[in-house]
Amino acid sequence: MSEVSGRIDLWGKVAIVTGGARGIGRAICLALAREGASIGVADIIEASETVASIVERGGRAVSVSTDVTRAEQVEALVERVGRELGGVQILVNNAGTVQRVGLEATTEELWDRDVNTIMRGTYLCTRAVYPLMIAQRYGRIVNVSSISGRIGGAVSRAEDSPEAMQGRSGPAYAAAKGGVLAFTKWVAKDGGRHNILANAVCPGPVSSEMTRGFDYNVGSQPIARMGEPEDIAEAVLFLASNAANFITGQALNVDGGLVMD
Numbered sequence: 001m002s003e004v005s006g007r008i009d010l011w012g013k014v015a016i017v018t019g020g021a022r023g024i025g026r027a028i029c030l031a032l033a034r035e036g037a038s039i040g041v042a043d044i045i046e047a048s049e050t051v052a053s054i055v056e057r058g059g060r061a062v063s064v065s066t067d068v069t070r071a072e073q074v075e076a077l078v079e080r081v082g083r084e085l086g087g088v089q090i091l092v093n094n095a096g097t098v099q100r101v102g103l104e105a106t107t108e109e110l111w112d113r114d115v116n117t118i119m120r121g122t123y124l125c126t127r128a129v130y131p132l133m134i135a136q137r138y139g140r141i142v143n144v145s146s147i148s149g150r151i152g153g154a155v156s157r158a159e160d161s162p163e164a165m166q167g168r169s170g171p172a173y174a175a176a177k178g179g180v181l182a183f184t185k186w187v188a189k190d191g192g193r194h195n196i197l198a199n200a201v202c203p204g205p206v207s208s209e210m211t212r213g214f215d216y217n218v219g220s221q222p223i224a225r226m227g228e229p230e231d232i233a234e235a236v237l238f239l240a241s242n243a244a245n246f247i248t249g250q251a252l253n254v255d256g257g258l259v260m261d
């Protein structure tokens, strides 16, 4: 296959998408499948609706119940997707959890939950697909970070509270998302010689379960609306495709222009 950038075409590719049962992860699964990829949908919650939507549209997908913080489950995920769908060329680390409390209220349990889901999960999934990607001399890894990882938390207001800070994503989330950006660059520097490219997207506020009940004051953004899961999915699709063959170690803000750097 030519390594010069080309059009978006994922026929013959297999992708693992974590947190693919709903929200942004589900939209990523559907976008990658639309362009021809077979999808391993990994989530701790039931993901059969995502698989059914892909199959209805003529695509191929399997759902694998996976907790991304558990090494043995992640290894089993990669083994099963590789065996049933034929290899793994694309990994999208999307699974995430958030807490919206301040530093004093951030317990060690909350800290560990978010850091483990976001950072440890990204590390474990990347480690698990890496030998396959090296052997096939091809890999595209896209990590779903957040503008929180760049600016230290996105401010919102709980709709039932006058306190603006009550809706701000917390310190564990910001730290974990920032860690994912550094990890992305580390993998990009290591993986280039194997034709493994690693990039990240940094969504701004997006309508999903994660943001339900919070007001992000999106009226002040240049593109003055909440993002939709599909907005993020199209950016991930680009970075996962051969259209992005000369891009690695980058973080793309997908946020309606909220953060410009």
Ligand SMILES: NC(=O)c1ccc[n+]([C@@H]2O[C@H](COP(=O)([O-])OP(=O)(O)OC[C@H]3O[C@@H](n4cnc5c(N)ncnc54)[C@H](O)[C@@H]3O)[C@@H](O)[C@H]2O)c1
Binding pocket: 018, 019, 020, 021, 022, 023, 024, 025, 042, 043, 044, 045, 066, 067, 068, 069, 094, 095, 096, 097, 098, 117, 121, 144, 145, 146, 147, 202, 203, 204, 205, 206, 207, 208, 209, 210, 211
């Ligand atoms: N919604 C936003 O405004 C926004 C903004 C920036 C970044 N993000 C990021 O986008 C990603 C998707 O978020 P979303 O908005 O779709 O939220 P969501 O809560 O709807 O989706 C998160 C998914 O991750 C899964 N998940 C959680 N812990 C897991 C684990 N241990 N193992 C496997 N799966 C697990 C959940 O079950 C869920 O399906 C997250 O990483 C989130 O941090 C979201």
